[in-house]
Amino acid sequence: MCNATLGSYAGRSKAGVLSVSRRPSLHRGVGRLEQPLGVCVKNLRRKTLAAASTVTLGVGLAVTGGLAPAAATGPDTTYLVLAPQGNGTGKAAARVAAANGTVVASYDKIGVLVVRSTNPSFTTEVQGAGVESVASTAGLGTALDEGETVEVSAADVANATADPTKEPMFGLQWDMPMIGVPQAHAVNAGSSNVVVGVLDSGISSSHPDLASQIAKDKSASCLGGVVDTTEASWNPTNSDHGTHVAGTIAAAVNGVGVTGVAPGVKVAAVKVVNNDGYIFPEAAVCGFVWAAEHGMQLTNNSYYIDPWELNCRNDARQRPVWQAVQRAIRYSQSKGVLNIASAGNSNFDLAHKITDDGSPNNGTPEVRENLTNACLDLPAEAPGVVTVSAVGPTGAKSYYSSYGQGVVDVTAPGGDTRFRTQGVRSTSADSILSTTFNTVTRTNGWGYKQGTSMSGPHATGVAALALSAHPGLTPGQLASFLERTAVAQSCPAGVYNPVPLISATNPHLYDATCSGGTRNGFYGAGMVNAYNVVK
Structure with missing residues (x-):
C-alpha cells in the first residue's frame, strides 16, 4: 500500500538531465497498461480494486421459549439519509434513531x-x-487513481537552473509558459484574499513551497463525512x-523549487x-459544504465519486448519492464557490454514453449497456461544474484524457509521456512537475x-488569478470568463490516436474522434490562459 523506490530514470529537459526515482501508485491492483507515470483520476477499464467496505448483510434470529427477539446486527455501515429540502432534518433524525442508527454528521x-x-x-426501517x-x-x-510519482533527486533540485527571475526549476515547467503564466505574473500573481479548496488526499503543511500558502484555519479532514480540523488530520498519509x-x-x-499558476493565492x-485511497460520497458532501461555509471561492476536484464510471440517477441505489452530492454542489454555488473538476483518464466520450464495461472499480466489472x-x-x-480535459506539451489532447462535446468546458496541461514514441516508452519530463511528499520517507x-x-x-489556478484581478465575480460569471478568455483549439482531422504502439494487441485502444467547431469535444472553449484573465 505504501510507495517504494523502483529504480531510476534519466529524463532530459531544457535544464539538462535529471536523475529521478519512480514511486508506484498508492493502490493495489491498479492496471498500469505500460504507463509508468500512471493516470491521475481514473482508468476504470483497466483496473480492479478490492471493495472499500463491507456490504450490509441481513441476519435472521429464531425466537424460542417465549423470549423477546434479539436485535439483529450486521456490519457497522454508513448511510446517506436525505430529508425533503427546506423542511430541516429533525424528522429524519428521529426516524434514524428509531431504526437504531446514529447520526454522525448533519448537513x-x-x-x-x-x-x-x-x-x-x-x-427499510x-x-x-x-x-x-x-x-x-x-x-x-x-x-483515487493517482498514478506514480517520478521524483526529482535532491542533488538535481539543487543544480537545476532556469531564468534567475523565476524559481530554480521553472525551466522544467513547460506547462506554465503554455498557458501564459510568466506574462500573467508580471501583471497579477494572485491575491491572498482568494482561497482555493483542494478536495483531495491532503496537503503537506511542511513543504517549503507550500508552507506559506496554506490557509490552515480553513483546512480540515472530511473523512467519514465528519469534520476534523487538526493539522495532522488534513496532512497526507x-x-x-x-x-x-x-x-x-x-x-x-520563494527561490525554492517550482512556481504555481497563482502563487499569491491561498x-x-x-x-x-x-x-486506503478511497473517496466516499459522504466525504465529498462534507467537502463541498465545508468549502461553502469557510470562505472559499473555488474548489479543485481531481477525482470522481462512486465506483461506477457513470453514476445513474435512474438507479435506485445510486440516485441518493447523486441527490446528496448535487445538493452539496448547489449549496456551495449559492455561497459563491465555483467548482472545477477533471474530466477523467479513460479516453471516454462522455457525450455518447452507450456502454460501460469497466465498472465497478471495487469489484468485478460488469457490462452496462444502453446507458x-x-x-x-x-x-x-x-450542473455548474467546470470540466477540464488534458493536453500534452504539443497542445494536443493527452492520449488518456476523456472528452465530450458539451461536457468539456476548457482544457489545460496534464502531460502526455507517450506521444514522442507513439506509446512505446515514457518520457517523464513531458508530464507535470510539482510539489510532492514521499509517504514512505515522510x-x-x-x-x-x-x-x-x-x-x-x-484551470483552477487561472480561475484564482481571474478572481484576484476581478473580485466579485459570481461562480457563473467566473466560469463564463474562464471560457471567453481561453484560446480556441481546433479538432484534429479524422480518428485521433497519438499512441498506436502502446498495445501490441490493440493499436486502436486509444482511438478518439473530436466533434464540434470552435468549441469542441476535445478542448471545450479552448486552452485556459492566465495572462488573458489578468491583463
Missing part, C-alpha cells in the same frame, strides 16, 4: 444526514415521513496526490481521500505526475 442546510448503523434492516431517500455507501468508495495538485495551483515564488486542504444521459460522471458532469520534494488530475488545477 441541515441541504437536508443530508450521514448515519452509521449495524441494523441490517436500517434501509428508516423510511417514512421526513425521509426522502436513503442509501448505504458501503461499496461506493472510489479509489498514504498519498501525495493533493500535495502535487496544490503546488500546481499555488506553489510559492489553498486550503480539504481531505476527502481516506488512508443514457441520466448516467453522469460526478462531479465533472454536475519527506517533501518535487516530482512528475500526469493526468487530468494535473490539468484541473491549472
